[in-house]
Amino acid sequence: MNTSNGHQPTAKALVGFPRANLGIGLDVNHPGNSSAQITGIAIAGLPNGSRFFPGPPACWPKEVLASLSDPEIRKVGYGLKRDILLLSKCGIEVHGGLFDVAIANTLITGGRHRVQDECSALAAKERALTCLHKQDELCPQLQGLKLTKSFHDVEMPLIPVLAAMEREGIRVDKDSLLTQRGTLANFIEATQASVNALAGRGVDLDSLQDVGKLLFEQLRINDKPRKTRTGQYATDADTLQAVVNKHPVVQQILDYRERITLLRGYLEQLPEAINSTTGRIHTTFESNDTATGRLSSKNPNLQNIPIRSALGREIRKAFLSKSADYLLLSADYSQIELRVLASLSREESLIAAFLAGDDIHSTTAARVFGTTLEKVTAEMRAKAKMVNYGISYGMSADGLAHRLGISRTAAAEFIDQYFENFPGLRRYMRDIIKFARKNGFIQTMTGRRRYLAEINASNINARKAAQRNAINSPIQGTAAEMIKLAMVNIHRELKARHLRSRLLLQVHDELVLDVYRPEKMEVTELVAENMKTALRLEVPVAIFIGTGSNWLEAH
DNA sequence: ATAAGCACGC
DNA sequence: GACGTACGTGCTTATA
Numbered sequence: 001m002n003t004s005n006g007h008q009p010t011a012k013a014l015v016g017f018p019r020a021n022l023g024i025g026l027d028v029n030h031p032g033n034s035s036a037q038i039t040g041i042a043i044a045g046l047p048n049g050s051r052f053f054p055g056p057p058a059c060w061p062k063e064v065l066a067s068l069s070d071p072e073i074r075k076v077g078y079g080l081k082r083d084i085l086l087l088s089k090c091g092i093e094v095h096g097g098l099f100d101v102a103i104a105n106t107l108i109t110g111g112r113h114r115v116q117d118e119c120s121a122l123a124a125k126e127r128a129l130t131c132l133h134k135q136d137e138l139c140p141q142l143q144g145l146k147l148t149k150s151f152h153d154v155e156m157p158l159i160p161v162l163a164a165m166e167r168e169g170i171r172v173d174k175d176s177l178l179t180q181r182g183t184l185a186n187f188i189e190a191t192q193a194s195v196n197a198l199a200g201r202g203v204d205l206d207s208l209q210d211v212g213k214l215l216f217e218q219l220r221i222n223d224k225p226r227k228t229r230t231g232q233y234a235t236d237a238d239t240l241q242a243v244v245n246k247h248p249v250v251q252q253i254l255d256y257r258e259r260i261t262l263l264r265g266y267l268e269q270l271p272e273a274i275n276s277t278t279g280r281i282h283t284t285f286e287s288n289d290t291a292t293g294r295l296s297s298k299n300p301n302l303q304n305i306p307i308r309s310a311l312g313r314e315i316r317k318a319f320l321s322k323s324a325d326y327l328l329l330s331a332d333y334s335q336i337e338l339r340v341l342a343s344l345s346r347e348e349s350l351i352a353a354f355l356a357g358d359d360i361h362s363t364t365a366a367r368v369f370g371t372t373l374e375k376v377t378a379e380m381r382a383k384a385k386m387v388n389y390g391i392s393y394g395m396s397a398d399g400l401a402h403r404l405g406i407s408r409t410a411a412a413e414f415i416d417q418y419f420e421n422f423p424g425l426r427r428y429m430r431d432i433i434k435f436a437r438k439n440g441f442i443q444t445m446t447g448r449r450r451y452l453a454e455i456n457a458s459n460i461n462a463r464k465a466a467q468r469n470a471i472n473s474p475i476q477g478t479a480a481e482m483i484k485l486a487m488v489n490i491h492r493e494l495k496a497r498h499l500r501s502r503l504l505l506q507v508h509d510e511l512v513l514d515v516y517r518p519e520k521m522e523v524t525e526l527v528a529e530n531m532k533t534a535l536r537l538e539v540p541v542a543i544f545i546g547t548g549s550n551w552l553e554a555h
Numbered sequence: 556a557t558a559a560g561c562a563c564g565c
Numbered sequence: 566g567a568c569g570t571a572c573g574t575g576c577t578t579a580t581a
Contacts, residue, residue: 206577208560228560229567236561261562264576286573294572301574304564312563337565337571353571402569432571461568472571476565480572508565508572514564 013239023132025124044128071095085163104138110449169280181267221246319551330554333509334542347424354539362384367421394468436470446479485534
């Protein structure tokens with residue numbers, strides 16, 4: 001490998017490095033841990049090769065620090081978000097364009113496989129140089145596949161935005177969570193005792209086997225219980241709900257499940273996740289881990305904080321603005337995936353309904369049931385809503401029949417009516433599957449690809465699953481791109497205007513910000529405008545914005 | 556260690 | 566008769 005010889009690195013080593021691209025690779029003592037410390041940095045510039053500078057940033061030559069901050073020098077690396085985050089904790093702001101080899105790989109392979117991790121597994125010094133070489137290989141591939149917009153305009157600018165959001169974290173009321181934890185623990189104890197009394201024995205409610213035996217062998221509440229594909233008794237909430245009137249223990253089990261999930265998943269985990277230095281929770285956002293281009297959130301996952309059940313909603317109240325001078329702001333896209341579907345399919349009736357500002361589910365119900373908007377009942381609207389969303393997930397007539405609790409033929413008729421009214425959607429679904437069959441992949445609006453290996457599989461289930469992916473991925477992926485672009489633009493604008501408000505969280509179609517109270521009007525306007533205009537759709541884009549002292553109030 | 560089943564979000 | 570609408574993270578038990 002073309003690394004330079006081993007004499008002591010000096011500031012002089014960087015003199016003469018090209019001013020365009022530098023490979024960088026951080027050396028870290030506890031990778032993947034939030035307490036990770038920088039133990040060195042490798043800097044690679046051709047043709048000089050790669051040099052390693054040991055120790056924390058304070059020990060590095062000033063030329064190294066200067067090149068990291070130099071907006072004229074592009075940084076090439078592998079998983080650059082982590083590097084940028086760690087450097088920012090040391091007070092170093094990385095400037096200049098980015099080229100992340102891991103993300104380039106993902107875009108080029110379209111999720112088919114993870115390319116051999118030659119850039120991640122080696123020591124920092126080799127990694128920096130390998131990344132630099134890889135860039136030359138990947139750049140023309142990105143261009144050839146028309147992925148430069150997705151890469152340079154979306155994914156690369158998003159990296160420092162995500163790093164800033166992770167660094168910022170969100171304030172959480174620990175005492176409130178601990179109080180809720182105590183209350184819930186008592187409830188759970190009572191529920192367990194009640195189940196034991198009804199069963200006449202000690203039941204291990206965490207054991208699916210024991211719950212199955214109790215319900216279907218001891219109490220025989222169902223003649224022919226449904227089994228999972230491995231032969232266990234199915235005991236999921238839907239299954240239990242169907243027999244909830246057969247025996248009082250069933251509701252107790254459902255209650256236990258809901259409460260233990262909240263307790264263990266949130267009320268015990270979130271207090272532990274509060275950083276003792278900042279007093280805030282700092283999640284990790286992954287932008288390279290999903291098939292469609294969505295983000296994910298982990299350690300802890302802040303994209304699945306409860307909201308639907310009354311008990312779960314209490315947890316949201318514990319997510320607070322950073323101080324009394326701030327408010328939490330939540331901005332939601334309204335029905336973004338349906339708008340994207342309308343746009344991608346160019347279905348005229350759907351577009352017209354969105355342009356008219358109609359309630360889309362009521363409009364759908366009126367058309368499918370052959371009535372007027374005024375005569376649409378809540379039940380009709382609920383069914384139409386389920387179909388609207390089912391369509392974007394590629395749902396079948398069977399699936400719809402199950403969901404709506406109607407016969408298969410009735411469901412088929414419903415879907416027939418639906419497509420009669422929205423012929424553009426039928427055409428879209430046919431065309432996208434045809435495209436996937438022919439090319440082996442689908443694309444989002446900006447050209448991001450997802451390869452679908454099984455689109456021509458002989459196994460019908462595998463093939464059907466691939467067809468559902470073909471229908472849904474362009475929709476979900478385009479919506480994901482839209483909010484990513486909005487995030488980049490919002491972050492840039494907050495910086496440019498020297499505002500104190502900050503992006504905190506992204507939950508797929510929602511952005512959460514800490515908003516400095518005097519900036520409320522300006523930031524509300526800024527967020528709404530950037531979310532609406534991130535991508536140009538064939539339909540208007542609507543946003544709901546709320547503010548409050550906690551996340552529930554804001555939502 | 557890994558898989559299965561379940562539950563939370565969008 | 567099973568299956569049954571996409572994308573995730575993370576908990577627990579059961580199995581190896």
